[in-house]
Amino acid sequence: MEKPKYKDADILLETPYVNVYDLQYEDGTHYYDASRRKKEALFASKEHPGMPDAVSGFVILKFPDRPRLLMFQEYRYPTGQYVLSIPSGLIDQKDMKTDQPLIHALERELREETGIIIRDKDVMKVIQPLVFCSPGFTDESTALIAVVVNLQDDHELNQNGAEGTERFDGFILADMEETKKILANGCDEHGVPYPLVTWAAMMYFVSRQWEVLGKGE
DSSP: OOOOOEEEEEEEEEOSSOEEEEEEETTSOEEEEEESSOGGGOGGGOSSOOSOSEEEEEEEEEOSSOEEEEEEEEEETTTTEEEEEOSEEEOOHHHHTSSOHHHHHHHHHHHHHHOOOOOTTOEEEEEEEEEESOBTTBOOEEEEEEEEEEOSSSTTOOOTTOOTTOOEEEEEEEOHHHHHHHHHHTSOTTSOOOOHHHHHHHHHHHHTGGGGTTTTO
């Protein structure tokens, strides 16, 4: 399948947090792209994408009575409200120096956003190394990581590690029926729509694909 050949990119806006580029192709096409990446690391210029920008965790808590999907209310500034979210965060330079950057990044985010510390009996697996959040206006991407954590109760959970602009307002530990209800409603209990990555986490949970993790499948 023939595709337009990338030529160059002009920087239209440059800030410490995001840049806006005019992507240019040899057939004369121009396309605007908002990206966290520097010009030399733009996805458009690469044959293979490589490392994502962030990690997102599908976290299943195995309690003695029944499993639950861990979600929480997180304030999202672009929406101006709290939305139903899952543990996520950007990959930083310290993560890149480890032998498993994606796993290391999510372990750090779990400690900060949930208080969970991964132990030997728990399982973490990268199920999608890179998915684009919206390959239209932005090239932002994330890795999807399934996590199964064995807990006796929810006393370990806390959101005391919030940093900078992070604002949380409690956990939602949804069992199978509760998760299916949220999916069917298309919004949380407050009537607020949820992000696509949260929908993906709920679909993964109710599909029960996580049940084979750690079993060599």
